[in-house]
Amino acid sequence: MAISATERIVNLALFLASAHRPVSATEIAASVAGYSPDQKPEAFARMFERDKEDLRRAGLVITIDRSGDAERYVFDPAETYAGEVDLTPVEAVELRAAAAAMLSDSSFPYTEDLRMAIAKVVAGAGTRMGSSSAILPSASADESPEAQAEIVAELTRAVESHKRVRFSYTGAQGRLSEREVEPWGLFARDGRWYAVAWDPAAEGERIFAVARMRDVAVNAQRPKTPDFEPPVDFDVASCMLMPFQYGPKTRDAVLHLAGPAGRRAPAITAGQGTLTSDGGACFWRVPVADETLLARWIVENGPGITVVEPASLRETLAAGLQRVAASHG
Secondary structure, three states, X not given: OOOOHHHHHHHHHHHHHHOOOOEEHHHHHHHOOOOOOOOOXXXXXXXXXXXXXXXXXXXXXXXXXXXXXXOEEEEOHHXXXXXXXXXXXXXXXXXXXXXXXXXXXXXXXOHHHHHHHHHHHOOOOOOOOOOOOOOOHHHHOOOOHHHHHHHHHHHHHHHHHOOOEEEEEEOOOOOXXXXXXXXXXXXXXXXXXXXXXXXXXOOEEEEXXXXXXXXEEEOOOOOOOOOOOOXXXXXXXXXXXXXXXXXXXXXXXXXEEOHHHHHOHHHHOOOOOEEEEEOOXXXXXXXXXXXXXXXXXXXXXXXXXXXXXXXXXXXXXXXXXXXXHHHOO
16 A cells, blocks of 8 residues: 555654764665655655655654765754643643634644644543534634635745735725735634734735635745745734724723723723723723724723723614614614
8 A cells, every 4th residue: 555645754754863973864765665665866865855844844843964975864852852741731731722613613724733732732531622612713714714724724835935925905995906925923812813924015914814814825936935024023813802992093091991892801992092091991002994893892892991092983783782772672
């Protein structure tokens, strides 16, 4: 039976992991299932180089010993293997609960990677990981979560290999445009995925909603050669804004959060803006780009949230509530 490329690479990883000393390419060719003994040396060399590159991309650090008559290879244990993980029973339950939610979310593109990682980390916890009681983060999204997962998987490949990406994009105002960008990172919020990228046409950093992307294509030319290098100080966490904060123009809004909203303020404000305590309540000053989306956020997270400023936000909120009341008789 023919051995697939994936199985061959796994066999190579297991062989290197079990080696107690650096091993030569000749030993690898003879010992690792998937490399044919009838292979020409040139063909084996090309295949072996690709496989080593795949292992390195997976985070397995291979060191080369050139002290003898031939190069020899071995994993660097200090760089490749994680330290011991000691979870308390409560931490194990919390980890399983968080993982179960992601595994049940059809917009999450890394299910197999996560399943394998969690199986290793909580193997001794004694409780089977299930997903029946998981909260589905994508349930609040009005886009296709499966389509997001497929696109995010492609974008992940582009981010890791530093390759440009082309796609059609429908902006918030409904205008369709063709984009070619340099993807720097990805993040998810409320069941929606976003890509952070440098847009050469706009000469600036932009955040794109994955659900608005179509016909995503990663540059296939010179696949092992990066098209760009992201800034060394880039941190995707700094781009994780709230939905009403995305846009070129921003102004500050001030909200008063009392009652249940006041008690939940640190959680529902997601680290954005500035919270100032007011006894059992608090004031929240936050930059805003879209007042309509902020008004929707107020309704979703109330009661107990009132608008201090600007007046235009109070008007937007009141008008929206009036439309809802009118539509329900």
